[in-house]
Amino acid sequence: xxxxxxxxxxxxxxxxxxxxxxxxxxxxxxxxxxxxxxxxxxxxxxxxxxxxxxxxxxxxxxxxxxxxxxxxxxxxxxxxxxxxxxxxxxxxxxxxxxxxxxxxxxxxxxxxxxxxxxxxxxxxxxxxxxxxxxxxxxxxxxxxxxxxxxxxxxxxxxxxxxxxx
Amino acid sequence: xxxxxxxxxxxxxxxxxxxxxxxxxxxxxxxxxxxxxxxxxxxxxxxxxxxxxxxxxxxxxxxxxxxxxxxxxxxxxxxxxxxxxxxxxxxxxxxxxxxxxxxxxxxxxxxxxxxxxxxxxxxxxxxxxxxxxxxxxxxxxxxxxxxxxxxxxxxxxxxxxxxxxxxxxxxxxxxxxxxxxxxxxxxxxxxxxxxxxxxxxxxxxxxxxxxxxxxxxxxxxxxxxxxxxxxxxxxxxxxxxxxxx
Numbered sequence: 241x242x243x244x245x246x247x248x249x250x251x252x253x254x255x256x257x258x259x260x261x262x263x264x265x266x267x268x269x270x271x272x273x274x275x276x277x278x279x280x281x282x283x284x285x286x287x288x289x290x291x292x293x294x295x296x297x298x299x300x301x302x303x304x305x306x307x308x309x310x311x312x313x314x315x316x317x318x319x320x321x322x323x324x325x326x327x328x329x330x331x332x333x334x335x336x337x338x339x340x341x342x343x344x345x346x347x348x349x350x351x352x353x354x355x356x357x358x359x360x361x362x363x364x365x366x367x368x369x370x371x372x373x374x375x376x377x378x379x380x381x382x383x384x385x386x387x388x389x390x391x392x393x394x395x396x397x398x399x400x401x402x403x404x405x
Numbered sequence: 406x407x408x409x410x411x412x413x414x415x416x417x418x419x420x421x422x423x424x425x426x427x428x429x430x431x432x433x434x435x436x437x438x439x440x441x442x443x444x445x446x447x448x449x450x451x452x453x454x455x456x457x458x459x460x461x462x463x464x465x466x467x468x469x470x471x472x473x474x475x476x477x478x479x480x481x482x483x484x485x486x487x488x489x490x491x492x493x494x495x496x497x498x499x500x501x502x503x504x505x506x507x508x509x510x511x512x513x514x515x516x517x518x519x520x521x522x523x524x525x526x527x528x529x530x531x532x533x534x535x536x537x538x539x540x541x542x543x544x545x546x547x548x549x550x551x552x553x554x555x556x557x558x559x560x561x562x563x564x565x566x567x568x569x570x571x572x573x574x575x576x577x578x579x580x581x582x583x584x585x586x587x588x589x590x591x592x593x594x595x596x597x598x599x600x601x602x603x604x605x606x607x608x609x610x611x612x613x614x615x616x617x618x619x620x621x622x623x624x625x626x627x628x629x630x631x632x633x634x635x636x637x638x639x640x641x642x643x644x645x646x647x648x649x650x
Contacts, residue, residue, distance in 0.1 A: 266505045266507070316500055316501040316502070317501075318490040319490065320495070321487060
């Protein structure tokens with residue numbers, strides 16, 4: 241049993257799901273559900289269909305290159321079974337998935353951060369240019385006197401008081 | 406020493422087993438007779454491994470190997486790959502290939518030094534063969550057939566090819582492979598040599614349909630008969646036979 245990737249949307253195909261199509265040149269196409277299969281039959285290019293992983297990776301929406309992806313590569317030259325290695329691999333797998341998810345989330349937040357800075361710039365520019373559009377009450381608030389705190393040494397004032405009396 | 410056996414009443418031994426100088430792969434049959442035939446001959450010398458490839462029993466035609474390595478088709482499951490890696494000695498490199506022609510046993514024939522391949526094999530696969538098996542690779546046909554892996558069986562000491570191979574072809578192949586070759590049949594006239602028998606440097610297993618003549622040809626070309634008895638027969642022949650017909 242092997243968890244394959246859907247050719248169209250790149251999601252995992254679990255056992256008992258999906259359709260496999262074998263072309264005459266012996267290339268196998270696996271689909272996770274009929275939605276992907278029907279899109280394939282319509283000859284749609286997954287790189288142009290917005291909701292697929294292929295589109296998102298191509299247009300930089302999702303993380304593409306990371307060392308955590310290397311762990312899931314298909315290997316054709318196996319290593320001899322070693323119990324310790326297997327045990328440590330099994331322990332490491334959930335950690336690696338957690339780190340990968342964190343990095344993917346980070347990638348998306350970083351991508352959206354640029355939008356925040358742009359929004360701030362736009363707001364500052366609007367304040368500068370279009371301030372007369374705001375109602376008078378809000379404009380007054382900006383020109384109010386601000387309290388200034390002056391530090392006076394305690395000893396001097398006491399001396400003055402003593403002198404006066 | 407050639408032995409006659411059957412796999413579940415089928416004489417195509419080369420389909421259900423793979424014999425090399427370093428290991429032997431056997432298909433999982435209903436009864437243990439097939440496996441025990443190999444085990445009785447070989448188990449103290451080389452590991453005899455029961456396996457399937459891609460869930461099928463036709464392992465002899467799907468995989469190809471020699472003492473240096475074993476090549477498996479892309480249909481091999483991860484569990485089977487791991488099983489083979491665990492059972493075979495460390496010197497044998499187990500590798501799975503992505504190749505359009507997935508019946509590697511039909512497309513590639515090899516011994517420990519030379520390999521003959523299907524003319525349409527990928528360049529990348531050819532390089533992998535040279536790397537994993539440590540052999541020199543030649544693209545050839547045998548008697549006009551492109552499936553070289555099925556129509557010839559050769560080891561480091563001799564080879565048997567399709568009966569309709571012309572003498573020129575035979576000479577050419579012989580010089581390429583550097584072993585003596587003979588055109589012959591197996592299993593009462595079956596032309597598919599490699600499917601009907603499996604052979605290594607010191608043993609051969611043939612289908613039970615193989616006639617005594619075919620068996621003697623096999624034993625002589627692969628040099629399976631022990632040295633001494635053959636020498637004795639040669640010496641005695643001069644005194645036993647007074648005229649050739």
